[in-house]
Amino acid sequence: MEAVGALERDAELMLRVRAGDTASFAKLLEKHRGPVVHFLYRMVQNQPVAEELAQEVFLRVYRSRENYEPTAKFTTWLFRIATHLALNQIRDRKHERNQENLDEETSEGMTRQVADRGPNVEQSMVRDARLNEVRKAISALPDKQRAAVMMHKYEELEYSQIANSLGCSESAVKSLLFRAYETLRGRLAHLA
Amino acid sequence: MNCPLHVKDGAEILLDYCSQRMDPDRAAAFRLHVADCVDCKQVVEAQASVWDALDAYEAVPVSRDFDRKLWARIDAEDSQSWFQRTWTRVVGGPAIGWSTYLFNWKPMLVAATACAAIAGVMLVSVPGQHGMDPVADPQNQKLMERVESALDDIDMLNQVGVIETAHQGPI
Numbered sequence: 001m002e003a004v005g006a007l008e009r010d011a012e013l014m015l016r017v018r019a020g021d022t023a024s025f026a027k028l029l030e031k032h033r034g035p036v037v038h039f040l041y042r043m044v045q046n047q048p049v050a051e052e053l054a055q056e057v058f059l060r061v062y063r064s065r066e067n068y069e070p071t072a073k074f075t076t077w078l079f080r081i082a083t084h085l086a087l088n089q090i091r092d093r094k095h096e097r098n099q100e101n102l103d104e105e106t107s108e109g110m111t112r113q114v115a116d117r118g119p120n121v122e123q124s125m126v127r128d129a130r131l132n133e134v135r136k137a138i139s140a141l142p143d144k145q146r147a148a149v150m151m152h153k154y155e156e157l158e159y160s161q162i163a164n165s166l167g168c169s170e171s172a173v174k175s176l177l178f179r180a181y182e183t184l185r186g187r188l189a190h191l192a
Numbered sequence: 193m194n195c196p197l198h199v200k201d202g203a204e205i206l207l208d209y210c211s212q213r214m215d216p217d218r219a220a221a222f223r224l225h226v227a228d229c230v231d232c233k234q235v236v237e238a239q240a241s242v243w244d245a246l247d248a249y250e251a252v253p254v255s256r257d258f259d260r261k262l263w264a265r266i267d268a269e270d271s272q273s274w275f276q277r278t279w280t281r282v283v284g285g286p287a288i289g290w291s292t293y294l295f296n297w298k299p300m301l302v303a304a305t306a307c308a309a310i311a312g313v314m315l316v317s318v319p320g321q322h323g324m325d326p327v328a329d330p331q332n333q334k335l336m337e338r339v340e341s342a343l344d345d346i347d348m349l350n351q352v353g354v355i356e357t358a359h360q361g362p363i
């Protein structure tokens with residue numbers, strides 16, 4: 001019930017944005033900024049690019065405000081835009097042959113990822129190594145499988161929402177997820 | 193309960209259970225099955241490890257100036273002319289790569305087709321220079337009358353044998 005209420009609030013806020021209320025857009029931004037940036041970061045694995053893409057997502061939402069109709073959930077629409085931009089960015093990087101070496105992650109990115117959880121250096125190193133394994137495993141997934149996992153695991157979207165974002169059927173989404181998790185089980189089981 | 197690994201839609205059952213999206217009654221029934229099924233137990237335990245590993249992939253904090261930059265872009269766009277805004281929407285912003293540019297070619301193609309269609313309609317339906325039917329234009333009418341008169345004169349002269357053509361015969 002709470003989730004349904006939240007979704008209705010999103011649609012209500014967006015309708016107010018349509019009517020010219022920029023404060024409502026600020027509320028939507030406050031609520032969804034984090035999840036969108038985090039989703040894009042996990043997809044493109046580059047924080048500055050993820051934020052640039054996230055800005056483009058919200059810019060497109062703002063541009064479309066006058067034509068907004070609450071036919072689908074707001075988050076579905078949001079992540080459909082985000083997924084398209086992320087997949088395009090990944091394709092662009094592949095074409096430019098600009099695959100990042102995960103060992104040479106930007107200092108900004110590494111600094112942000114290493115949380116000061118404890119004083120033990122060895123623990124931090126183990127944690128960083130584990131994190132790198134996870135990032136490599138996710139990075140190695142095919143683009144759509146990666147996107148499906150990100151939306152399923154981190155954003156907790158429903159199958160129908162993921163299907164809408166990826167432009168495929170629900171059964172295709174379930175198949176994508178099953179294969180993705182099967183692959184991840186093979187690559188990450190040793191971390192147990 | 194039939195083993196999900198051996199039924200058609202079993203993947204969904206495993207997915208829902210491992211991601212804790214299964215309703216409590218079904219989850220309880222599935223737990224009983226897992227206790228007796230070695231294969232399912234293996235998958236569920238491995239998936240739990242994957243879930244824990246993915247949890248370790250923590251979110252990176254968003255930059256403090258994210259909102260400021262976004263509003264600056266919105267304000268900049270709002271202050272643009274209609275043409276500039278349309279161009280930006282068609283071509284894309286600085287973060288957009290070539291494949292997104294290509295993704296945006298569709299509206300450009302539609303716009304070009306529409307312009308070509310409009311131009312074609314205008315070419316077909318455009319009236320004469322002064323907005324009148326060329327045939328009804330008085331100047332053209334006078335010219336046509338003169339031509340007809342000249343042809344009649346030639347015909348008459350030909351009949352009386354006055355005009356000789358280069359081929360030594362009447363026209």
